[in-house]
Amino acid sequence: MYILLALVAACALGIAAHFLIDGRELRGAALTPGIATVVTAALYTGLQWAGLGEDNVWLWLASILGGVVVAVVATLALVAARRRSDAAKTAALGI
Template identity: 40%
Template sequence: MQILLAFLVGAVIGAAVHFLVGGRGTRGVALGPVLGAASAGLVWMILTWAGVGLDSPWLWLSAFVVPIVVTYPALVLLARARTAHDARERAQLKIG
């Protein structure tokens, strides 16, 4: 049941990263929180299956660090890819 804490922490961190990374208009508002929640939940599951207990700081630290490490680069790369794609489409269609 404690994995819900990891999902919640990951979603909050993902939402914060969404607003910190530029190019918000190039991606959906739910992408950051979903990536953060999924990465935090996944690492929580892997660590608990590996035998790391709830009293271990590694479990809690990973729930805070992994969403940042995963979500920030993913959102930056997606924003760059979308911006480049839109520029190519505008050039191809001879718009502006």
């Protein structure tokens, strides 16, 4: 049940990251929070299976911050790829 707290925190931080990262017009509003939530769920579950209890601070820090960091890196990579793709298509069309 505590996993819901981690997921809500990761989603909220993912929403904040969405608005802080440039290039919002190139991606959907749910991309960054969605990635953060999915990665946090996987990390939280994996760390619980590894033996970390709900009272361990490393479970919370690693799962929440790890999910947000992965989401930010993935969003930056996707925005950069979209910009390169748009530039290549624009150049190919001669615009």
